[in-house]
Amino acid sequence: MNSVDLGEVSRPLEEQLPQLSWRARSALFGVCGYALLPILREVEVRFSRRWTFPDAEIALSASREFAVGAAPARINQDLRDRVLNSVPNGHDLDSPWSTYTLDASVCVDAALVAASADLQGSFDPSWLYYALESLAVTLSPNIYELAPDLLAEGSRFILAVNFLGDAISELSSSDGVDDEAYGDLLRRAAVINPFSEV
DSSP states (O other), X not given: OOOBOHHHHHHHHHTTGGGXXXXXXXXXXXXXXXXXXXXXXXXXHHTTTSSOOTTXXXXXHHHHHXXXXXXXXXXXXXXXXXXXXXXXXXXXXXXXXXXXXXXXXXXXXXXXXXXXXXXXXXXXXXXXXXXXXXXXXXXXXXXXXXXGGGGSTTOHHHHHHHHHHHHHHHHTTSSOOOHHHHHHHHHHHGGGSTTSXX
């Protein structure tokens, strides 16, 4: 097996996202955002609160309420602006922390966009790439050439890819999820966090 880049791995998953309802998209990215949220908390602590992400959890909560049918799609442009404005510039925060922060923030943002009546038109399926990037960066020195051992069945990276594929498949059969199904997806999403024990 030859090396492949992360985009080659994520693209087939991204192509399946348009078939998902907005509630399902919000659920998928919401659980990814929650799975990566500890990274944002670590950045706050590690860098003496130079960067904080107070609106990330608010955005994820709004997304979850929408995903489980407890709230309608709302107007969230102001919340989105606050989420995006909290992300440090890549020149201000060294790699890999800048990558980790961007990836978590993109997942939070995607979940919020899917849950927002005023933002759904800007939803981009390619954001799914960022749900895998932190793990890829941690496991491989070059995400543009993922080594064959990372792509082997049962590897940590393939477990994350399989989680996303399975979640998309499960979510494609319904408009959204209930609290129990959301919790199950959230538990399983831990596999995308490079610092979680799976």
